[in-house]
Amino acid sequence: MMTKQLVQQTITSDGVLKLTLDDNSRRNALSEAMLSELQSLINAACSDPSVRVIVLAANGPAFCAGHDLKEMTAGRADKDGGQAYFEKIMSMCSGVMYSIVNCPKPFIAEVAGVATAAGCQLVASCDLAIAAETAKFSTPGVHIGLFCSTPMVALSRNVASKHAMEMLLLGDLISAERAAEMGLVNLCVPVEDLSKTTLAWAQKIASKSSMTLATGKKAFYVQKQMGLAEAYTYASNVMVQNMLTQDAAEGIGAFIDKRSPAWKDA
Numbered sequence: 001m002m003t004k005q006l007v008q009q010t011i012t013s014d015g016v017l018k019l020t021l022d023d024n025s026r027r028n029a030l031s032e033a034m035l036s037e038l039q040s041l042i043n044a045a046c047s048d049p050s051v052r053v054i055v056l057a058a059n060g061p062a063f064c065a066g067h068d069l070k071e072m073t074a075g076r077a078d079k080d081g082g083q084a085y086f087e088k089i090m091s092m093c094s095g096v097m098y099s100i101v102n103c104p105k106p107f108i109a110e111v112a113g114v115a116t117a118a119g120c121q122l123v124a125s126c127d128l129a130i131a132a133e134t135a136k137f138s139t140p141g142v143h144i145g146l147f148c149s150t151p152m153v154a155l156s157r158n159v160a161s162k163h164a165m166e167m168l169l170l171g172d173l174i175s176a177e178r179a180a181e182m183g184l185v186n187l188c189v190p191v192e193d194l195s196k197t198t199l200a201w202a203q204k205i206a207s208k209s210s211m212t213l214a215t216g217k218k219a220f221y222v223q224k225q226m227g228l229a230e231a232y233t234y235a236s237n238v239m240v241q242n243m244l245t246q247d248a249a250e251g252i253g254a255f256i257d258k259r260s261p262a263w264k265d266a
Helices: 032-047 069-077 083-102 118-125 140-144 149-156 161-170 176-182 191-206 210-224 228-243 246-257
Strands: 007-011 016-021 053-058 062-064 107-111 114-116 128-132 136-138 187-189
Touching (some): 016 191, 053 062, 053 191, 062 118, 069 083, 083 118, 083 149, 083 210, 107 118, 118 136, 128 176, 128 191, 136 176, 149 161, 210 228, 210 246
Parallel strands (some): 062 114, 114 136, 128 187
Antiparallel strands (some): 007 016
């Protein structure tokens, strides 16, 4: 008997890969199987030169309900009360989030439904996020005695501290419009415009030099963790190395000559 794929994938001719969570029976929860499959697909996409941008979407009313609490609760039956299993799941989940940030390809979250707890973390981990007016977001762990500590990592790096603590301490669902105000998502659009808006952004990004995008994405996250002086020293070195590449020479030359650049992705 074949195991159902939990993540569907499609790719356009211009290199936009769409990974769609497809486990409606579990509200696209990050079960052990979902995390494993997602990690494998992300690893493959990051090293595939035909993939230029990755869109993360979901089928059904839930974008992602976070961890599979039934699956995790079953782990309590282990001799250690579930500690080893909980550590395994948290490590797998953190690995997926870390891979999204460290992937040289830009990630865009396309959110039509509810994203809660680690599902909200998934959205926050992406470089960009576009939400339909039907989307809602929360970090509701406080309601069940389990503070959303790992979602907090991505959330606190994307929104202001007061906004992050509002979500973490209250645990309430917020609208897509409020999420956009906070900076958790870039845009809030009508649900009928969600996929075409996301694709338009993805295709625009995919038309750029993949070398330039990879250079810039890495530098963005590295410099964010530095002090001001260190960040300028680091970014200046990145800029110098970038200037020495073929695509920088081509891009600047094309701008001066008023023509379209022909990227070498190098």
